[in-house]
Amino acid sequence: MQPDIGREAMMRRIVAVSSRLADHVARPPAFRQERWFAGTLVMAALILLLAGIRGAGAVPTGIDVRVLASGAKFIGSSVGGAAVLIRDARTGELLAEGVTAGGTGNTKRIMREAQPRNRVLSTPDAAKFHAVLDIDSPREILVTARGPLGAPQAMAEASTRLWLLPGVDRTAGDGVLLELTGLIVAPVAPAFHSAARTGETVPLETRVMML
Template identity: 50%
Template sequence: MNRWKSLLAMVVLAWAVPVLAVPTGITVRVKSKDAKFIGTTMGGALITIRNAGTGELLAKGVTSGTTGNTDRLMRHPVTRGAVLSDTAAARFSTTIDITEPTLVEIKAVGPLARTHAAAAASVTQWLLPGKDLNSGDGVLLELPGLVLDILTPAVHTTLAAEELPTTVELRANLVMMCGCPVTKGGLWDAGRFEVRAIVKRNGAPLGEFPLAYAGEPDKFSGTLPLKDSGIYDITVYAFDPATGNTGVDRTTVVVEP
């Protein structure tokens, strides 16, 4: 009888002992599609790691570091198992305490320096206690898109009807999501991008107007003829037909009657 009481006590004690959480490391890197890592120069990318079942936030942070090695990322053929990052390449590293295999959602949003151009990507995978995800590139996410900023006309540029007819310069700055430059004949060749302005006047389509490479890195320009008063809504886009990367920005011009 005493033997059975002892066994029962041991079982009860085993159930009463808390399961200890195990620190588990994870590194996340975020790469711009057809370009390099999104790091400090572009404000980084926001990383969130959540329990996929409960939605509980397990970790949060921002990638920091350099855009990485250009030759390794853009010039050398990528073979199976090849590591794209170097020690300086942008990343977010953290440690999560878990007690059992946990399905997690890892999400990236960026670049944070240009929120109007920000894209998001996520992956769901199992995280095992004590089995770090730090080797190689860690967890690698890719963000599509381009960062396009309209430089002129500034939003709500106002003209008087007496100035008509006139033209307004359309000028835009275009870079990759990692901040990598767009130049004539460069690694990201300006000639491969289609850059155009879609214009509406008082809500009615007015037409599309091309912007061409302006002769200096990242800059594209064109002209918009103005003949009538009204509110001109200008959406400028850049598109790379080879990759599908797209960037968009918007501004307005008001011609008062």
């Protein structure tokens, strides 16, 4: 189980505040009267800290995952999409899974224009997988993509590790972008059901395209 960093910090602060309150009560009456206002503020802070602990909990945190074919466009519905798994990087717990869906993106932006560092490649219609994770502390995750599902003979896989912070969405720009390398090679001729005589030359035709 992941340690709850926020609650641990709150508990340390509560212990410190409690020690100050105990020291304040042990002082002489005259001194306590002089410090009454400060003590009231300390007590109010303690109440707020306790309320914060009771209200602390999992925070919905969004994440978008897009899968790009190397030298080509986004892997989307036209090729079956790419399977996406999001796991806890330390424990292996499965947090979310799904398939990228949508279009292949803007050809000009992805393949024809110059690509400066950190340029956003996706457009609103580009294929993605969206998930919302409920987390209550910073969490390191492992994001894995495998595809294209519509061409199992050309299946490729890529993954990345990153940290998610509660309430800080990873949806801006391209979100989490993974790149798959490979080609889809599909036989065209001869047909699967055709037969050939011994010694006969058989022409072979295939269709090769980007993922």
